[in-house]
Amino acid sequence: MKNQAAYMTGLHKIEIRNTEVPKPKDDEVLVKIEYVGICGSDVHFYEAGKIGDFIVEPPFILGHETAGIVEEVGSDVKDLKPGDKVALEPSVPCRSCSMCRQGKYNLCPDVKMMAAPPYNGALTKYLTHPAAFSYKLPGNVSTMEGALIEPLAVGLHAIAQGGVALGDSVTVLGAGCIGLVSLLSAKGAGAGRVYVADIEDKRLEFAKKLGATETINAKEADTIEKINALTEGLGTDKVIECAGSPVTIAQTPHLVSRSGTIVLVGMSLQDEINYNLIQLIIKEASLTTVFRYRNKYPVAIEAIASGSIKIKDIVTHTFDFEDTKKAFDFVIENPSDVVKAVIKVE
Numbered sequence: 001m002k003n004q005a006a007y008m009t010g011l012h013k014i015e016i017r018n019t020e021v022p023k024p025k026d027d028e029v030l031v032k033i034e035y036v037g038i039c040g041s042d043v044h045f046y047e048a049g050k051i052g053d054f055i056v057e058p059p060f061i062l063g064h065e066t067a068g069i070v071e072e073v074g075s076d077v078k079d080l081k082p083g084d085k086v087a088l089e090p091s092v093p094c095r096s097c098s099m100c101r102q103g104k105y106n107l108c109p110d111v112k113m114m115a116a117p118p119y120n121g122a123l124t125k126y127l128t129h130p131a132a133f134s135y136k137l138p139g140n141v142s143t144m145e146g147a148l149i150e151p152l153a154v155g156l157h158a159i160a161q162g163g164v165a166l167g168d169s170v171t172v173l174g175a176g177c178i179g180l181v182s183l184l185s186a187k188g189a190g191a192g193r194v195y196v197a198d199i200e201d202k203r204l205e206f207a208k209k210l211g212a213t214e215t216i217n218a219k220e221a222d223t224i225e226k227i228n229a230l231t232e233g234l235g236t237d238k239v240i241e242c243a244g245s246p247v248t249i250a251q252t253p254h255l256v257s258r259s260g261t262i263v264l265v266g267m268s269l270q271d272e273i274n275y276n277l278i279q280l281i282i283k284e285a286s287l288t289t290v291f292r293y294r295n296k297y298p299v300a301i302e303a304i305a306s307g308s309i310k311i312k313d314i315v316t317h318t319f320d321f322e323d324t325k326k327a328f329d330f331v332i333e334n335p336s337d338v339v340k341a342v343i344k345v346e
Contacts, residue, residue, distance in 0.1 A: 001071075005124035006324040007059035011049050014325035017059070022128045029080055029131050030072040031088065033345045035147035036122050037065030038331055040176070042115060046328050054117045064090035064114040066122035067137065067146025068346070077131040085137040087146035088122070088129050089153075089297050090114035106157075106294040123324060125345060135297045138305045147342060148311045149300045154265065155181030156300055157293035159189050162238045162263040166190035169236040171227055171255050172212075174243030175203035177340050178265060180210055180314050182240045187211045188309045191238075195230060197223045198243075200336045210313060224254045235260060235283075242266045246273045252287075253279035261286045317341040 003021040006014050024030045041051060042062040049056045067087040070080050080086065093100050093108035100108050115121025137146050155178065164170060170186045172179050175198035186194050187210075196207040197216040204215040216226045227235060235257035241249055244266025252262045253276050262285060280287060303309040316339045319327035324343055331338050 001126065003124065003126045004321075005061050005120075006321065008046060008056060008062055009058045012046065012329070014046075014328065015059075016322060016324070019124070021126045024072055024074045024128045026074040026076040027131055028074045028128045029070050029077060029086070029134050030126060030128050031068040031086060031134065032071045032126055033066055033068040033122055033124060034143040035067055036063040036343045036345055037147045037151065038063070038327060038341045038343065039065055039151070042121070043328060043331055045115075047332065056117050060117065061120035061123050062115050063121040063123040063343070064116075065147050065150040066090070066114075067143040067149070069143070070134070071126065074131065080131055080134060080136060085141070085143055085146060086134040087137055087149045087297065087301065088114075089133040089135065090122070090150060091292060092130055092133055104294055106292040123321075123343065123345070125321075135301060137301060141301060141305050142312070144315070144342060145304050145312050148314065148340070149297055149304070151177050151340070152181045152185070152300045152304075152309065152311050153293040153296035154178055154290065155183075155185035156296045156303075158182050158240050158242075158263050158265045158290050159185040159238075160296075161288045161290055162240060162261045164189045164191055164238050167192045168238055169193045169231065169257075170195070170238045170240060171236045172196045172207075173223070173239070173241045173248040173251065174198055174245075174266060175200065175207045175215075176242065177314060179240075179242035180207060180339060181311070182242055182265065183207060183210055183212055184309050184311065184314075186238075186240070188303055193230075193236075195227060195236065197226075197248075202336050203339065206314075206316075206339055223248075224251055227255050231257070234258075237261070238263065240265060244268050246270050249273050250275055253277070253283070253285065256283060256285045258283045259285065261288065263288055263290060265290045314340045315342055319343050321345045
């Protein structure tokens with residue numbers, strides 16, 4: 001077997017290089033990667049070389065949304081075998097700290113996150129991964145869909161944190177990939193009316209196709225006024241903020257209903273934001289947050305397999321592995337056209 005990886009060698013630079021096929025440890029599997037999704041964090045590393053304290057030191061491999069075929073298993077692996085399709089959960093916690101013991105392993109302070117420096121990512125033809133975080137896919141779930149489970153898990157965690165329930169009204173702010181998987185997750189949970197706001201018409205058209213009750217172009221209409229008009233001034237039961245903009249974050253207490261719940265998913269580049277806490281208090285509304293996800297891969301796989309969430313519908317562009325640099329450049333240069341781009345590795 002021969003291995004290749006797409007190495008980021010500098011800002012806006014990616015080279016395909018030959019590399020060694022890794023050998024799985026006793027508790028690991030060797031996976032032949034088939035698809036990798038391009039995430040916003042990958043793009044940010046490619047453009048800026050860092051996100052906060054995470055600084056890329058080239059050569060570095062990007063990509064953490066991935067799935068493929070098991071090629072080899074370690075001696076202790078019993079539940080997987082060569083030929084199995086698997087989706088890889090990219091963050092591997094220590095499994096011994098207090099957060100891990102409580103089942104909140106997404107908050108583990110020692111988590112090893114694929115494609116978050118110093119840990120290389122999945123844009124390689126073969127990689128090893130702990131079997132415990134490699135999830136077997138049913139026959140009717142493709143590896144392309146498997147690679148999309150990672151962003152879907154964020155949406156599922158967001159609606160779980162918000163307690164979205166049957167018949168709830170929901171406002172989703174931001175119609176990028178995470179906003180759209182939050183829309184799909186809310187619909188899958190039985191939400192009634194789901195309103196989606198963004199500033200890009202093409203993304204809003206996509207949201208409409210995926211089941212949004214109504215869309216709002218925030219450049220043409222005031223989101224708060226529009227939601228108040230649509231809900232007779234009541235606001236919506238849940239507000240899911242996925243844009244990470246100081247403007248949309250500040251809008252959330254004005255959009256939520258009395259006794260409703262706000263979920264902050266998007267991360268703002270500003271650490272501190274002016275926020276109307278009085279609105280939150282007089283409505284006795286709840287405010288909660290999302291950091292990645294936990295225990296959502298099995299739920300996501302079942303939702304896709306059953307047909308309740310059609311995750312492949314979010315893919316707008318597919319690129320070959322040899323065109324990885326072209327793929328990243330295209331995503332950067334065409335932000336309004338790309339909802340989700342995936343790279344077909346094999």
